[in-house]
Amino acid sequence: MIEPNNPDIDVEELMARVRAGVRLATPLETAPAESHIDAAARFAQVRTSWPGRLAVFPLDRPPVRRFLLKLLALLFRDQRRVNAELVAALHEQSVLAERTRARLLALEERLQRLELHD
Numbered sequence: 001m002i003e004p005n006n007p008d009i010d011v012e013e014l015m016a017r018v019r020a021g022v023r024l025a026t027p028l029e030t031a032p033a034e035s036h037i038d039a040a041a042r043f044a045q046v047r048t049s050w051p052g053r054l055a056v057f058p059l060d061r062p063p064v065r066r067f068l069l070k071l072l073a074l075l076f077r078d079q080r081r082v083n084a085e086l087v088a089a090l091h092e093q094s095v096l097a098e099r100t101r102a103r104l105l106a107l108e109e110r111l112q113r114l115e116l117h118d
Helices: 011-024 031-043 062-075 077-117
Strands: none
Touching: 031 077, 062 077
16 A cells, blocks of 8 residues: 655656546547437337248238237337337437536536646
8 A cells, every 4th residue: 555645656746647648538429329329219110011031921921911010019019118218218328428528528628727827
């Protein structure tokens, strides 16, 4: 453990190195997360068409397809609701992250101005 009053440690130099490291750190970007959230929202929609690879007898008949699509919609209705809520929560989290990032940048600028005045 480091001694609290160790004269060999220059606190100002250490703080300058930490601040320089923070400035060089990659800023938080929410754009990639937003694209994943958008993709999840697209896939959470009710299927309205039958996949081409399943167009084999007897699944290639329109009445059978309609019935199966309605059955799948009924079976997975609760899951779609959960998925929609998760997408909404992720979107809200992304908005909050962007706001936090903006506040952090403002605080960093304010800290730099205060350091220049000292």
